Amino acid sequence: MKSYNSSIVTKQGLKQLIENILAHKYRLLAPKKSGEQLSFETILRAEEVVLNQLLRTMTTLSPKEVFFPRTEPVLRYTGQEMHDVEPPTPETVLFGIRPCDARGLELLDKVFTWDYNDKFYLKRREATTIVTFACSDQASVDEHCFCLGVGGDPTASSGSDLLLSTNGDDAFLLEVITEKGERLLNSCKEGVELQASDKRAADQLEAIKDRFVRKQDLTEVRHKMPEYFDSDQLVQETYRCLGCGICAMSCPTCHCFDIVDEPKAGTLGEGARVKNWDACSFALFTKHAGGHNPRELQCQRCRQRYFHKLAYYPQKFSEESLCVGCGRCSRSCPVGLDIYQAVTHVLGKGRA
């Protein structure tokens, strides 16, 4: 990683930067309000990027969809003929994701490159430059956020190419993290006033930390997996789970998918083999064709998700947990399930 290269940019300057990005024919994706929600969408005009909004509210769905779409063809067929598919990879700028999301992408990289490289994910990754917003605004952190408890950091730069953070009322701090980031900045900086600075987003960390209500460390669950696996407390915590897939689908790191053949409507014998989002919370996820289901009960399926995040992934891939503490699953859960609460309760009981 390159040494830090920070500059201060005004709000106006940032707008100019966005306009330049658009002018350079990058595909720009940024959080945009649609209905009551904030979601990553293609931006056509700079004013569609509402900075205040994206600083304060987290998108309902994570930016993983940019690299791992909810549905994506992996091959096409016409009768008996197969055709390879290349993912569309316009040069893309993904603007305004959070440090937890950026970190999530790094975790996903490990899955999609483990032995077999998934070109669909990787080519999109290669074509995308990530401009992250650190959670430095007063309202960036809410009561669901707990990145600190899973080894994250609201100001971290990992996974990002450029990192933005607030710097006073009308200015931002822009840090170049990678060469890719630098390339983007160099190609789009005409008319943008950049004032070199020695500050870093991380300088604000201690202040931001105070805004977190959820600070307990969840990572220790990994070492106590056998102890908690059959915990009654965990069953109680997840008893009300109804088995929808909101948690998995809104999660920046849940990556389960299904592969199905999707005939093209209105044709005979044409279609595509597609990769669709799936979720371990669905009852049919592990059900055998013969009817046997190794995870028959919903609490077992919930446990799978929690443990995969906090124990199995670290065991398999790295010491990091697969949960980045973005809080999306608990924000959206229709029955108020909460991985943080469940796990801290279990940990609490475990100790007692």
Add this chain to the structure above:
Amino acid sequence: MNSIHEVREEARKLLEEKRVGMVIGYGKGKGKKNYPIFITDPQKVEELHFESDCFYNLAVYLRKPEVCSHGKLAIVVKGCDARSVRGLFSENQLKSEEVVMLELKCDAKGIGRDKCTTCRVKNPLTPEEKNPIDGEIAKILAMPMEERFRFFAEEFKRCIRCYACRQICPHCFCKTCIVEKSEPQWISSTPSPLGNWSWNFTRAFHLIGRCVECGECARACPVGIRLDILNRYLAKSVEEKYQFIAGMDEKAAPPLTTYKQNDNQDFIR
């Protein structure tokens, strides 16, 4: 029953006398949040709680195998839950002798998606008034056809197939949903605009005459699809056309499983 105190007392008795194996109700979480709780220990009935933001439709839990394994059940019901429970009776999913309803009058004001503002069964047993054409429905009806189509197509396009609408609905009790049937695959499981349209359309159709307008599907939907408008409109139509309100009378046949010789056929040539 009038108050949560009476419910607690009744729940305690039911559990102590082993007349039920579990009581499903609301508990108080941290802050102002309430969530469903499941009580098997008579000592713990004090955890039962009820206030204006207890908006879940608890009837959905009556079909969970973990819950059913407790034998007879007692359930705290508001108007919409009670309608659901009776609907489940009428569709042979539960036997009335297996469920004790602990009824409470509801004064929920509505949480998100104005799910409670159109409610007319705050009192579990009696609907208060005819189903009005509410503002949202009126807005749709005022649109020209193509605009309506676009409106719903855009709504459905957002669907990510998390199936929260289905999972949270007490009346989506099929063990394997039509979307999970592969021979033939009536509805594509791919979250594409076409598959999403068929899925949301079909789910609405399947709920005709059965939906109790609890609004949980719309509340649960993470991408904010206005499923509630759709279902409320259909419930209104069913009431107008067949004088049927789902979940009011457990003995009444759901409207699509019966007929009258002189049913309307203006639309048939």
Add this chain to the structure above:
Amino acid sequence: MARIGVFICWCGENISRTVDVVKVAEAMAGVPGVVTSVEYKYMCSDPGQKIMKESIKNDALDGVVVALCSPLMHEKTFRTAAEEAGLNPFLLEVANIREHCSWVHENKEEATKKAIAITRSTVERVRYNLQLKNITVPITARAMVVGGGIAGIQAALDIANGGHEVVLVERTPSIGGHMAGLSETFPTLDCSQCILTPRMVEVARHPKIKLYSYAEVESVSGFVGNFEVKIRKKARSVDTSSCTGCGICQEKCPQKNIASEFEEGLGKRKAIYVPFPQAVPNKPVIDRKHCLYFTKGKCKICEKVCGPKAIRYEQEDEIVEERIGAIVLATGYETLPATFFPEYGGGRYPDVITGLQFERLASASGPTSGELKRPSDGRRPETVVFLSCAGSRDLAKGISYCSKICCMYVAKHAMLYQHKVHGGKAYVFYMDVRASGKNYDEFVRRAIEQDKAIYVRGRVARVYEKEIEGVKKLVVKGADTLLGEQVEIVADMVVLASAVKPSVGAAALAQKVGTPYDQHHFYSEAHPKLRPVESNTAGIFLAGAAQAPKDIPESVADASAAASKVQILFSRKEMERDPYVSMVNSDRCFGCFSCEAVCPYRAISRKEIKNRSGEVLKVVAEVNAGLCQGCGGCIAICRAKACDLAGYTDQQIFSAIRGFNTTSTYEEEVVKK
């Protein structure tokens, strides 16, 4: 990959004139899985069929589409041919390119395109056709006849004489029905009882007939060939096996003022009674509503006088079960009571009576021994007014239909009256005289011309009582529409030819049996022209006035026809039928039983799914293939898609839909050529 053969017929010029069959064949050859696609001048001819048969063998086809005329014409022909060639006949489908295409379109290109689409769709469908086998159902060659009137008696005797066992169920204590109460019958004026009684006796002693009198059908389950019937034998309070029928109990019974049902209320009976002297069985029954012992707790005279000690006060209703292969419903009719007509004074004036009551007055075995007397004062009626169409064809009374038998019996009544009361005056008010039948019109003419019955065309508005010279007379006010004037007749008696309607309980029985009935509760025949004595439920047949008003010869003919249908059914040990029945996947079924609610044949039953330790895990629907007629209503209502219809599976329809709309560039090129 499938191996499908497509065979396209020119039908001479019938198809080929507007459909380019060569192009159709060429286009089909390009559809994946089609291994042969040929056209021929006359596919249905022997050489045409031979082409298909040889191809089935040589090309090892596992699916065949024949594109030709309507399947109603030749589906059977080709399926039989396919079977002869060793292919399951249900793997063949017909694409209708004549009636639905070549005959209705003129533009050749358009018709050809459509024929291609139709054939393509059928090819797509046939991919998913299943090897079906006709269903065989074993048959219990034992019939049940419900109703012991003339129709029931005739049906029972015919079936029994055909060599099959019959269970005859009669609701009242004796068989005989209305015919037993009639005086004489039109148009021959022979005595009703004289022709009926021998038949009743034959029933009683027929070794193949098991008679349950004073019994009702409690429930029916099962299906054609395999019904299980529960019959409630009502408590007679008499042990029929030891009772000798001596009649002493009836003679000694102190309760004597009970209106006799048999006498239509014009005569009396005891509390223990035999309904009429020729009753079959000729064994008494205690009317518990009126018996002193049952109402007051003391008496027991009958028990005391009974020699063989056959009285059983403690007897209870008994349910017996019978296995039955076919059911004949012959539950007959009743007529509207006089009280139904307040405008005619029915119920208020004792001398306003119904036709059936008149029969009893005119019957030699009746309460007046055949002498005509007024019920009110026993005087001979000098003037009698007969009103036909009392209630019939009267929408205001809720009856749209003609009761059919009244015109004839009114003429008979007028005739009998004239024979019994010489010099008496018989007026008949009528709307039309419907006397179509052998010797019927002649009979009516005789009543008018020889016996001087006075026929007045018109409706009677009102009947009221008026005392004239100390005698209460009935004034009949009406209109003579032929003369266009009001008429007023002072009469001694008014006889209402009141409308015929189905017996009380006909609808309830139909529900038990699971067979449809119309809005008047007459049983519905399967087809008004071609299947008049069959109900829509397989194995349920109809006889007599339960289906519509009928006279005696019609009822008897009906009964024999129904008996013949039963015997056709019984002529085989097993019954074969189409395999198009619904099937339930019990894994997918979650038991909402919407299917049960919409099934017109009660073919859905509930099956418990248990685990190894016998606990019920769930209750699911199950289809009784014997009852299912293959309408598919259960499938459309099933949200989980847990059921499907053999021969019309979801997969087949789904593929057919796909097949219609999808053209390939290859096909387009073929069409353009």
Add this chain to the structure above:
Amino acid sequence: MCTNNIYYPYQMKLTEIRDETHDIRTFKLEHVDPKLKESFTFLAGQFGLYSILGEGEATFCIASAPTKQGYIECSFKKVGKVTTALRSLEVGDLVGFRGPYGNAFPIEQMLRKNILFVGGGIGLAPLRSLIDNVLDRRAEFKAVTILYGARSTADIIYREQLAAWEARSDVRFEKTVDQLRPQDEGKWSGHVGLIPHILSKMSVSAENSVAVVCGPPIMIKFTIAELNRLGFNDSSIITTLENRMKCGFGKCGRCNIGGTYVCKDGPVFSASDLKGLPDSDF
């Protein structure tokens, strides 16, 4: 042809169809690409994804021995959409194949040992690959015992193969059916009873032995228990897991249990591996 798309299957031609039972069918498949036909190798215990365009993919193990080159075999039961479609194929039709995936039976660790093979039902398929492999290198192993069980005589697969094994003097072969149907009375020369029960009566020695067990989960569970009783320790019991899989290369998450992806870290596990896994029935 495509090299970097991991979802892209090879085309294989169906060259032979054998019906094992009324619902189990065996395919013999050969690569369409002659080069691949030459170079394709796999190990006993590995599996593949078989597909038909428009219908989807299904996972089965490779049932032929890696020593038999130029083709692979697989056996499958008709249970769903893909297997139904596979059943409709005829000789000459194309089948998509991705693989081989997964680990393999640790044949090198089995050298110079007594080997006990226990197969139940269609679970003989992965075992067959290994058995043939072992028998092709017979001299490198000590005693070889095969116990095969099926629900009834109608459910027995690989009949010719079984007969060939039975005929060998250097193999002890035992067979059993859970239940004997009336029509088999007097015609069945094998045992009658469940596999663990027959095993308990076979007096096999655990000494210097490895047991390889394949079959339905419930059979594996009770067979492992019986083997433990006979003195086999968990590390000398080897089995395969048949979790649901979609991708085959550790991405889709479906077969994840604990820190393990059955498709990559399995499907072959020792009983001691299995017992450390959550959500497994063992």
Add this chain to the structure above:
Amino acid sequence: MSMNMNMKFEPKIMAFVCQWCTYTGADLAGTSRMQYSPYVKIIKLPCTGRIDVQFIVKAFEEGADGVIVSGCHPGDCHYTSGNYYARRRFEMFHELMSFVGVDMRRIQFAWVSAAEGRKWAELVNEVSKRVEELGPFNVFHALREQANELNP
């Protein structure tokens, strides 16, 4: 729908009919040589009671521009009551379809008896003409196009 502008619009109309009444009625139209529009293609089913609304949705998914559903008149159902249940189902289907903005002029329900060959021919002509005037069902086809675009 990708359509050449100078090509004539040939609507795709699918008819789901019962085999006892309407199918036979259409046969009668054929034997009577009544001429009608060629755009309607029939799928035969035992009864209108068998017609799942899913069929109609599927027809549109596969590119239909219009749909006809027809069976026995009330009271004439071969299976006594299939068309009564179907009538309710279609009424609610009609409600839902029009609420979500499907122009119901594209879907016609009808009772056509075995004797009504004339009515069948008229029905086909009427619906064909109407759908021709409405043009391709573009809003729905757009969903399909968008779905297919996901398979680039």
